[in-house]
Amino acid sequence: MTSDFETRLRAVSLRVTKPRLAVMAALTDHPHVDTDRVLGLVRSELPTVSHQAVYDVLRALTDTGLVRRIQPAGATARYEMRVRDNHHHVVCRSCGAIADVDCATGNAPCLTASDDHGFVIDEAEVVYWGTCPSCVSTRSEGNQ
Numbered sequence: 001m002t003s004d005f006e007t008r009l010r011a012v013s014l015r016v017t018k019p020r021l022a023v024m025a026a027l028t029d030h031p032h033v034d035t036d037r038v039l040g041l042v043r044s045e046l047p048t049v050s051h052q053a054v055y056d057v058l059r060a061l062t063d064t065g066l067v068r069r070i071q072p073a074g075a076t077a078r079y080e081m082r083v084r085d086n087h088h089h090v091v092c093r094s095c096g097a098i099a100d101v102d103c104a105t106g107n108a109p110c111l112t113a114s115d116d117h118g119f120v121i122d123e124a125e126v127v128y129w130g131t132c133p134s135c136v137s138t139r140s141e142g143n144q
Ligand SMILES: [Zn+2]
Pocket: 092, 093, 094, 095, 096, 097, 131, 132, 133, 134, 135, 136
């Protein structure tokens, strides 16, 4: 039986390996996790996998476009399987929680530059910053 992950790996000429499949499964269930969290998730399935192996897998998957790497300012790099749809992220300033926000217009670049300086612009990197619902409620409890 060929899984969807195997098909995707073969489509970009990557060999199908257990660590690669495990990383893809981990990111499917847990979007926007950092390298350490990915390592923990993969180790629950493959206890002997090394940090370097997971790091290499993440790099190979990111380089081939199977995984998207995002890095909000001041945060560690996070990874996710949702690629090629130009979705954006909303990031909590207090706890760093991240959620997906669909592109406002549906395709990149979703913002028109007021002056493109002659550049051919293909993307606008949009990050929404704010406070997540759980941090908002923690804060209001503290005020009572
Ligand atoms: Zn928060």
